[in-house]
Amino acid sequence: MSKKHIEIMDTTLRDGEQTSGVSFSASEKLTIAKLLLEELKVDRIEIASARVSEGEFQAVKNITNWASENDYLDHVEVLTFVDNGISIDWMIEAGAKVQNLLTKGSLNHLTYQLKKTPNQHFSDIKENIALAKSKGIETNIYLEDWSNGMRNSKDYVFEFLEFLATQPVKRVMLPDTLGVLTPSESYEFIKEIKDKYPNTHFDFHTHNDYDLGVSNAIEGIKAGADGLHLTINGMGERAGNAPMASTIAVINDYLPDVTINANEKALYTVSKLVENFSGILIPANKPIVGANVFTQTAGIHADGDNKNNLYFSDLMPERFGRKRQYALGKSSGKANIQKNLQELGLQLNDDALKKVTQRIIELGDKKQVVTKEDLPYIISDVLDRTYEEKVTVNNYVLTHSKGLKPSTTVSITIEGETFEENAQGDGQFDAFMNALRSIFKKKKMVLPALIDYAVRIPPGSNSDALCETIITWKSDTKEFKTRGLDSDQTVSAIIATEKMLNIITN
Numbered sequence: 126m127s128k129k130h131i132e133i134m135d136t137t138l139r140d141g142e143q144t145s146g147v148s149f150s151a152s153e154k155l156t157i158a159k160l161l162l163e164e165l166k167v168d169r170i171e172i173a174s175a176r177v178s179e180g181e182f183q184a185v186k187n188i189t190n191w192a193s194e195n196d197y198l199d200h201v202e203v204l205t206f207v208d209n210g211i212s213i214d215w216m217i218e219a220g221a222k223v224q225n226l227l228t229k230g231s232l233n234h235l236t237y238q239l240k241k242t243p244n245q246h247f248s249d250i251k252e253n254i255a256l257a258k259s260k261g262i263e264t265n266i267y268l269e270d271w272s273n274g275m276r277n278s279k280d281y282v283f284e285f286l287e288f289l290a291t292q293p294v295k296r297v298m299l300p301d302t303l304g305v306l307t308p309s310e311s312y313e314f315i316k317e318i319k320d321k322y323p324n325t326h327f328d329f330h331t332h333n334d335y336d337l338g339v340s341n342a343i344e345g346i347k348a349g350a351d352g353l354h355l356t357i358n359g360m361g362e363r364a365g366n367a368p369m370a371s372t373i374a375v376i377n378d379y380l381p382d383v384t385i386n387a388n389e390k391a392l393y394t395v396s397k398l399v400e401n402f403s404g405i406l407i408p409a410n411k412p413i414v415g416a417n418v419f420t421q422t423a424g425i426h427a428d429g430d431n432k433n434n435l436y437f438s439d440l441m442p443e444r445f446g447r448k449r450q451y452a453l454g455k456s457s458g459k460a461n462i463q464k465n466l467q468e469l470g471l472q473l474n475d476d477a478l479k480k481v482t483q484r485i486i487e488l489g490d491k492k493q494v495v496t497k498e499d500l501p502y503i504i505s506d507v508l509d510r511t512y513e514e515k516v517t518v519n520n521y522v523l524t525h526s527k528g529l530k531p532s533t534t535v536s537i538t539i540e541g542e543t544f545e546e547n548a549q550g551d552g553q554f555d556a557f558m559n560a561l562r563s564i565f566k567k568k569k570m571v572l573p574a575l576i577d578y579a580v581r582i583p584p585g586s587n588s589d590a591l592c593e594t595i596i597t598w599k600s601d602t603k604e605f606k607t608r609g610l611d612s613d614q615t616v617s618a619i620i621a622t623e624k625m626l627n628i629i630t631n
């Protein structure tokens with residue numbers, strides 16, 4: 126059986142821009158349009174509604190200039206209105222060649238919004254299509270609120286389709302304007318229409334109000350739809366449209382008799398660009414493009430990946446230009462750590478791996494996720510501890526207040542004996558060091574001088590990142606460094622200091 130080609134029309138720049146709070150600049154629209162057609166390779170793009178604004182006019186002009194130089198002009202569409210040809214003139218001036226004419230697909234909309242009869246509406250549409258044709262403009266036609274039309278005024282919808290069969294219309298576009306259809310209705314309605322008009326091209330335009338945008342789109346294709354309207358990251362009016370990435374993945378994996386031109390590998394790049402330009406952040410768990418969707422967190426999954434790829438599915442990250450990651454945290458376990466070490470080209474013996482795992486669990490308890498970039502720092506921190514632990518910092522209180530000197534109370538144990546001391550200082554860490562000096566004075570020991578104190582965070586970290594403090598100490602006999610690692614900077618300095626205390630008492 127020959128496969129059926131489904132057209133993908135991207136409407137990120139029209140319906141997507143109807144996401145509340147989103148407005149793309151002309152140059153952003155041009156950049157997105159180029160990526161959509163050249164990299165993602167969608168068949169068509171809808172780039173604006175006619176007559177919206179001067180800025181929108183310029184945006185359309187920029188895209189049509191570029192499209193005509195690159196043979197894409199027939200793939201660029203503008204939404205127009207039944208307005209005595211004003212929209213048509215607007216789009217012609219902006220250089221566009223294809224109109225997506227917005228008409229009424231339910232009797233309710235026609236009666237209460239346009240206040241017209243079906244015949245009056247059809248006559249206006251006929252005039253519009255003829256005018257467009259005479260000016261070299263191709264027409265696709267939207268039947269707005271078509272889904273409710275099928276539910277409540279089916280006779281009107283079929284009368285409309287009968288009229289359209291006589292018109293030079295390239296595509297009939299069926300929107301589920303309010304996102305109310307169920308998957309079974311989507312199938313049933315489109316099948317009924319396609320059975321009656323097998324030679325007409327029907328696009329299906331779904332919305333995601335019940336989170337059924339993708340399922341409905343897929344059922345629409347199964348029922349015979351010839352094209353789909355999708356948006357990057359599922360942007361669009363209200364809850365948005367069917368998202369490009371997951372719809373494409375479902376088509377490729379579950380509809381073997383269907384072909385599409387869209388290139389999966391470009392999905393992530395386009396999604397990130399649109400995220401940036403729109404300011405609408407991609408949720409971390411958004412299928413295909415979310416930050417976490419190819420990250421295994423539970424150690425049992427990483428372990429299973431090592432054993433015959435037990436936790437793999439067809440949804441491999443590489444298909445979308447992404448990579449599988451293994452999270453580091455409380456529940457990650459040794460297998461996740463090994464996977465990250467492999468990626469960094471590092472090897473640890475069993476004992477070291479055990480210590481690193483333990484430290485990651487401790488850190489995970491505080492910070493939940495430790496990144497791959499943190500790993501070398503954690504390893505240095507843990508493997509630094511080559512001494513017998515004779516000194517333990519048990520507890521401390523550090524105060525910081527306006528107009529008063531920072532102060533501390535510290536409790537430490539030195540070889541089984543516990544000491545507690547209060548002190549003040551120029552800063553919290555200085556106060557902590559003063560308390561230690563007093564304690565060690567009792568033991569007739571002088572602490573080494575602190576000669577350098579450096580703080581850094583692993584590359585690519587954010588504000589809740591781990592923080593590494595490296596302190597250089599100088600005693601009468603030697604100069605040495607210790608490091609501490611924690612999500613809190615003062616705590617990391619205290620860990621480095623505890624190491625120093627152990628070095629001098631060993």
Ligand SMILES: CC(C)C(=O)C(=O)O
Nearest residue numbers: 140267269270300302
């Ligand atoms: C403007 C129209 C075509 C639309 O996006 C819809 O009905 O969903």
